[in-house]
Amino acid sequence: MHFCPERLIQVRESLHINKAEAARRLNLSAMAYGRYERGEREPSYQYAFYIAYTFHCNLDFLYGQSDEMETDFITITRSDSEEVYSLVEEMQNNSDFEKRILAYAEKLRAL
Template identity: 35%
Template sequence: MFARRLAELRNSRHLTQYELADRLQFSRAQIGNYEQGTREPDFQTLIIFADFFDVSVDYLLGRTDDRMASLDSMTSDANDVVIFGGQKEQLTSKEAEFLQESLAMFRRLETKWESERT
């Protein structure tokens, strides 16, 4: 399922395998192997693809057909609680959305920094 989803997402952005590889700092062969199903991505690679295509990892893996299923659940009322210093705090929907966006940005930057170090 991952292989098909990756190819569909890449094609929906009108990118060649070479262009996607260049943007994500992979080789074209890696992208080809992922799309052919001859290579499986590790966790970090799944996150890179999910962030780039703005979809959930569950969508990439075929666990759901909803592109944002897992990410949307992060801001549902039932999950808008955080713990600071051992104290539970209820978040407003704006606060939860802000934290979700901040976390996504941090993860993208962390991925970029990691790739620059290697």
């Protein structure tokens, strides 16, 4: 499995940012970022995960394993929203609670 530089370019362009901004968001020098886009250097799997996380894209897309660019997960931290974090945590621990919340969410969507 190899990192696909052209996919990284696609992701960056979909975000409407230039190479310098992409490098800044990833805490890289412009030169180091450019090496990834030109295929001169391949990021470690852990760093590729960080790229996917930072750019909100699918890690498998960056490796050419999927044509779906959109990420298939959302990360919520306590500092993002204490209430949402607690709600998701409770849903993971209590299947009855999860069913009730999902039923309520469906009713809200129908409004």
